[in-house]
Amino acid sequence: MAAAEAQTKAQSVGETTSSGTTSNGTTWHGIVLQSLKRNDIKLVPYVPDRVLTPLIKSLHADPYFTTFATSREEEAVGIVSGAWMGGLRAAVLMQTSGFATLANVLASLAMPYQIPLIMFVSERGTLGEFNYGQSLVCRTMRPVLDSLAMEHHTCTRLDEFEFIVDRSIKQALTTQAPVALILSPLLTGGKVLDK
């Protein structure tokens, strides 16, 4: 099984290894960090996820960022909404199951108040999910985004990731509209059942 997984990963991500690293050392999480900096995004609250761990670690290690855990994803959305209104740019990190708790705050705060809510969502529930509940909750994500006509992209390839992240952040800020960047297991390696 482990061999099959390794083979699947190798085929699907091309030159990218299972940890999302290219031969020149560029990582998906490095791209997120640099793109946040380039766009003056300093505040990054999150609800953690295994796949997001290297990003969370590097954000904590960099004094440029104010990054911390919140108890719920909607709490983080409230915080970044207030921060942006006060002139501080921010983004939120979460997992698919956390996104599923957000419909109310998206529809009653982020959308009607026109807040450039930037979300990075680590995608669980597909491409090797081992928890049935996760795969079900994942299926609710894109319908919710589409029902609110929210911009979203599923990021699968390292070579186009920086373009998507940088452009999406800029679009969110200039159009004052939320965006969700869904980090596919094809990009990050995802989470697989521990052997």
Added chain:
Amino acid sequence: MNTHTSAPARNTKIMNRFDLTSRLIGKLKHDEAVVGGIGNTNFDLWAAGHRPQNFYMLGSMGLAFPIALGVALAQPKRKVFALEGDGSLLMQLGCLSTIATLAPKNLVMVVMDNGVYQITGSQPTPAAAVADIVAIAVASGLTNSVWAADEEDFERLLDQSLTTDGPTLIGVRIDDKPGTGQTRRDPVQIRERFMIGLGARQPL
């Protein structure tokens, strides 16, 4: 008058939300930000006299404190007040620990506690008869959390919060009266005016 005050006995007077909100607004002389939670809490903030530094929530129940935390982090030199109902806070108790951990010096939280969901028909909250919001706040790490005994004590606590470092949480027991008037439900204008009021952007 108020039939929903069977919570553990406290030496606190039952006050009125609009009166307390008006007393708060009367003390603000330095463009302090005020975030009003959903429903009656922001209706009374609106009725106490609109100011550009007020933000009115029209949904997202429970997020007054998180939104205010965001404003406080963005503008550490400005005092930020957040007004929240007890029912709303019960939806987002975890934010108290987040705020305690970040410990923003400029954040003052006021919990308007009447023990009921007044706006939906005054049903008692699950906490009304058994829990103490201020004790919850203290246990969440917000050690500077107190009940205001009466209006005079509330004003004293506000004066203290304006001159000392927070975070501070003030609990007030209020009656079951509805809000005074209603906020104009124009979210874009509310947000835009708030940002201009905070100096985060200039009008066109």
